[in-house]
Amino acid sequence: MGIQNKYDVAVIGAGVFGAWTAWHLAKRGQRVALIEAYGPAHSRASSGGESRIIRMGYGADELYTRWSKKSLKQWKEFFAATRQPLFLETGVLWMAGDDDKRLEQTSTTLKRCGVEFEELNRSTLAKRYPQIGLDAIKRGIFEPKSGVLMARRAVAAVVEDAVRLGAEYRCAQVMNPRGPSRVEHITTSRGERITAGEFVFACGPWLGKVFPDVLGSRIFPSRQEVFFFGIPAGDTRFAPPALPTWLFQEDLVYGMPDIEGRGLKIAFDEHGERVDPDTQSRIVSLAMTDAVKKYVTRRFPALKDAPIVETRVCQYENTSNGDLLIDRHPEMENVWFVGGGSGHGFKHGPIVGEYVTARLFDGAQAEARLSLGTKATAQRRAVY
Ligand SMILES: Cc1cc2nc3c(=O)[nH]c(=O)nc-3n(C[C@H](O)[C@H](O)[C@H](O)COP(=O)(O)OP(=O)(O)OC[C@H]3O[C@@H](n4cnc5c(N)ncnc54)[C@H](O)[C@@H]3O)c2cc1C
Numbered sequence: 390m391g392i393q394n395k396y397d398v399a400v401i402g403a404g405v406f407g408a409w410t411a412w413h414l415a416k417r418g419q420r421v422a423l424i425e426a427y428g429p430a431h432s433r434a435s436s437g438g439e440s441r442i443i444r445m446g447y448g449a450d451e452l453y454t455r456w457s458k459k460s461l462k463q464w465k466e467f468f469a470a471t472r473q474p475l476f477l478e479t480g481v482l483w484m485a486g487d488d489d490k491r492l493e494q495t496s497t498t499l500k501r502c503g504v505e506f507e508e509l510n511r512s513t514l515a516k517r518y519p520q521i522g523l524d525a526i527k528r529g530i531f532e533p534k535s536g537v538l539m540a541r542r543a544v545a546a547v548v549e550d551a552v553r554l555g556a557e558y559r560c561a562q563v564m565n566p567r568g569p570s571r572v573e574h575i576t577t578s579r580g581e582r583i584t585a586g587e588f589v590f591a592c593g594p595w596l597g598k599v600f601p602d603v604l605g606s607r608i609f610p611s612r613q614e615v616f617f618f619g620i621p622a623g624d625t626r627f628a629p630p631a632l633p634t635w636l637f638q639e640d641l642v643y644g645m646p647d648i649e650g651r652g653l654k655i656a657f658d659e660h661g662e663r664v665d666p667d668t669q670s671r672i673v674s675l676a677m678t679d680a681v682k683k684y685v686t687r688r689f690p691a692l693k694d695a696p697i698v699e700t701r702v703c704q705y706e707n708t709s710n711g712d713l714l715i716d717r718h719p720e721m722e723n724v725w726f727v728g729g730g731s732g733h734g735f736k737h738g739p740i741v742g743e744y745v746t747a748r749l750f751d752g753a754q755a756e757a758r759l760s761l762g763t764k765a766t767a768q769r770r771a772v773y
Contacts (some may be wrong), residue, residue: 396422398749399575399585401563401599403429404436405540406727407591408547409742415554417746419700422583423551426562430544430616433666436731438615438701440645440654441540442634443736444481445504445532445619449494450772452758454502454734457742463739464538464643475543479646480633481535484514486525488639490771495530507531522586522688528636537634537645540665540735547738565599566590568721581717584626587749591727594666596714603719606766612661612669614677617652617699618685618692626691627653631692634748636760636769642684652698653689655681658732680732705732709765713773715745716761726761731772 400411403425411423430436447453461476461499485492499506508527509517512697550559561577567590574584592599594610595701620627632646632653644655657680678697686693706728708714714729727745728734734741757763 396420396557396585398587398589399424399583400591400592401594402588402591403544404434404543404550404591404593405430405471405547405738406593406730406741407589408544409738410589410591410727410745411556411742412547412551412554413742413746414749415556417750419750420556421551421556422549422585423556423558424561424563424577425558426560426581428560429548430541430709432671434716435666435704435706436540436735438703439651440648441538441735442481442636442643443538444535445485445499445506446481446495446530446633446634447498448491448509449498451498451502452756453737453772454504455496456737458502460506460739461535461736463556463743467550467739468495468758469538469549471546473542473546475546477537477538477539477629477648478534479629479648481532481537482518482633482635483530483638484526484635484750485525486639486737489528491638492530499530500533503531505534507533507705518632518688520614520632520691521546521635522686522690527532529632535634537648552578560624563599566721566724570720571720571723587723587725589725589727589745589749593728595732596726596728600718603761604726607708607761607764608714609660609709609768610664610704611667611707612664613656613703613705613732614661614673615654615656615701615703616673616678616681617654618695618698619652619698619732620647620695621691624691624756627689637688640684653685653692653695655685657681660705660707660770661767664705669704670704673700673702705730707731707768707770709768710763712758712763712771713741714756714761714764715741715748715759715763717721719761729764733766733772
């Protein structure tokens with residue numbers, strides 16, 4: 390048997406949610422262990438990869454608009470304090486065609502939440518973004534203060550700062566915890582024993598593997614493929630500020646301008662097949678490659694023959710409707726689930742960490758939408 394340590398909280402998983410949870414706990418002086426199987430925001434994690442969108446628009450969904458706004462403030466403060474420019478204010482452009490109900494709702498919610506934005510009609514869109522093929526697009530909303538978080542590096546920076554604040558980080562795989570009602574310690578695959586008062590499992594798409602009985606049918610990891618298209622030499626039309634981060638609502642497609650010379654990023658937001666995050670193939674499919682090429686030709690005609698310069702295969706860790714999951718285990722009273730980012734969770738990392746900390750130590754009221762009770766075993770996506 391290895392070392393035995395006693396912590397106030399053991400956080401399992403150093404993706405964006407575990408990293409920010411450990412950071413907030415350490416900042417309050419809690420003794421924290423942060424245990425991660427592969428490394429912060431590693432290549433198989435949902436937080437892996439270079440970039441994530443942070444936008445305020447969530448249709449009529451005020452909770453996530455407010456969380457996003459508060460999180461952006463914390464991300465910016467964190468990057469300023471640690472002197473790392475890992476937020477890029479590219480602006481975020483929403484576009485809609487005939488079905489612009491969601492855009493209407495976004496506009497109402499942004500106004501109510503005091504978020505700066507601009508409404509753009511088709512002729513303004515055409516003038517401002519001549520590099521975009523506006524076929525079937527009628528109008529747009531532009532969030533000038535939103536943009537891109539440099540994901541992998543941002544998570545590593547949060548972990549590093551949590552350690553500076555006193556958290557202990559270790560690379561180890563935690564074995565599935567055993568109850569019945571209170572967990573005294575967890576063990577790692579190397580036989581170490583870690584004792585703590587509370588255990589926060591921020592295991593992203595692995596949550597269903599760690600808790601097969603409770604979450605095996607409630608977390609749906611879906612395969613998601615991401616592509617980068619090379620920009621013609623010397624062409625600045627696809628880099629910020631000429632091109633912002635963009636989302637085409639009805640097509641369920643989003644992407645980013647050319648950042649750090651990696652090319653135009655594009656991905657379909659539709660859920661792919663169910664996958665295992667440890668073993669799924671990280672090589673993109675021919676079918677998706679064809680679909681994405683066709684889409685790029687339609688929306689960015691000047692990139693018709695652009696080469697694919699990089700690809701990534703990741704997975705969303707969806708709940709039944711897309712709401713996050715932050716709740717106590719139904720039987721093990723000091724075990725918590727934190728996850729269910731469902732393709733939109735990254736931006737909320739800071740507020741998730743703050744919320745978990747307040748639930749654990751301030752008796753903060755639970756947000757009903759995030760509870761286990763609201764997570765069904767059949768998928769019906771409602772949060773985008
Ligand atoms: C392609 C793609 C695009 C996305 N785009 C956006 C976007 O633009 N904006 C946005 O806000 N969100 C976006 N998301 C969603 C967001 O990235 C995720 O919701 C978020 O990163 C999930 O973080 P997490 O910490 O829950 O999970 P993860 O990052 O997967 O972290 C979980 C960690 O737990 C560890 N772990 C699991 N089991 C164990 C164990 N037994 N022992 C030790 N460690 C363990 C894993 O190794 C892993 O590192 C996107 C996701 C993908 C895949």
